[in-house]
Amino acid sequence: MKPISTAAMVLTLLAVSSCTAYGQAPVYDTSSGSPQYNGYDRGYNVAPTPRDEVGFFYDDLSPYGDWVRTPDYGWAWFPRDVSPYWRPYTDGRWVNTAYGWTWVSREPYGWATYHYGRWTQYPHFGWLWIPGTIWGPAWVSWQYGGGYVGWAPLPPSVGFEINVGIRLGGFTLSSSIRPDAYCFVPERSFLQPRLSRHLISAARNVTIIHHTTNITNYTYIDNRVVNRGIDLRRIEQVTGRRVQPFRVTEGRADVRTVVTGNQVRMYRPGRQQLDSVRIGPRANAGLRVEAAPAGGQQGQPRGDRRDAPAFQVAPRVDRAPHPDARQIEQRNRREQQQLAQYLAKQRQKLEKLHQQELVKARAQADRNLVERRHRAELEAMQQEQRNAAQQLQARQQTARRAALAKSAVRPAPRGTNKAVDPKQEKKKGKKQSRHQKR
Secondary structure, eight states: HHHHHHHHHHHHHHHHHHHHHHSSSSEOOTTTOOOOEEEESSSEEEOOHHHHHTTHHHHHHHGGGGEEEEEEEEEEEEEESOOOOOOOOOSEEEEETTEEEEEESSSSTHHTTTSEEEEEEETTTTEEEEEEOOOOOOEEEEEEEEEEEEEEEEOOSSSSEEETTTEHHHHHHHHHSSSGGGGEEEETTTOOOGGGGGGOOGGGGHHHGOOEOOOEEEEEEEEEEEEEOHHHHHHHHHHOOOOOOOBEEEEOSSOEEETTTTTEEEOOOOHHHHHOOOOOOTTSSOOOOOOTTTSOOOOOSTOOOTTOOOOOOOOOTTTTTTOOOHHHHHHHHHHHHHHHHHHHHHHHHHHHHHHHHHHHHOSSHHHHHHHHHHHHHHHHHHHHHHHHHHHHHHHHHHHHHHHHOOOSSSSOOTTTOOOOOHHHHOOOOOOOHHHHHO
């Protein structure tokens, strides 16, 4: 298959439901007392918000992404204005702190999404963040070996309990996390300040994973969650340089995590804000997912069921950008073209690498082994292309609904957890006006 065919396939998949993406607008049915998405119409009613469940996270993350209610995990979030092939734990670096290996994100929402809660590969949307209230230096599963270091977001079914540590509840990290969830880099590149430039193509994960071992290791020491994972001495030996220790200090909420000298300035919300998050133990102590049917994968969300309920979409808060329908359509088309170009380029790179490996394999037995590995990687890439196109379309439709929906309340002022109800505020204003006239 030529690269142009890859791009054409992606654009075809993305165009399948364009009439629903840019046509009529959704209405929210509130008559049942439990607001649910109720198809499409030409107007908008008041949409539900997740503030009562996820607390301050709703207002603080709305400027950077959108909220959707899933049947498996409740309200979840995904980022906006990122590349259509985006993955968590890619735009940043690893540093060594008193908390072990700590992820330093370049993204403005990284203080929340990489240090609280969990990520899940939801079949419908792709990567979704599930809120939690226990801070950690990072919440990842580690794979190591064969000259590679890999990390993948821990799923919601893997919890953490203070004074106990990781809680798996029957979930096996080495066999239950899909290979394409991992970010692999050559071990000599592990300390690079911009790891997104050193990532191995995800299509190769299906073969790399068999040459690595899961070494995830979280402990709780001196009231701190510690992420051990990769052996410090091994990284120093491979890179030929000493791993610098960094100190984590307090940062501001409206500033990205910053590394200066030997310090990492990172925002951590206060106890009062975290208390506004009423998710129970779901994202802290793990969620027991139903056992998969025969041939399925353990821990897989049920979002791909044909009978799954429609997804609720939360409106954006006032301080989030509200583009009009034309701007949304233009941005969506641009993202579709970017995804098609990226996938075509990835396929070209993979095919070139395969040709180089075949040239090096002189013995027939070696060639047969390499060819089998190449077939598996090409199949993984084809599946990745199909998933990426379908999930981008779902995220775009959700983002459009969130941008155009109306909320019953305005966002809570900074430093508070209580949102403002316009009706109550209007009554209060009239009462104050009458009092002033007197």
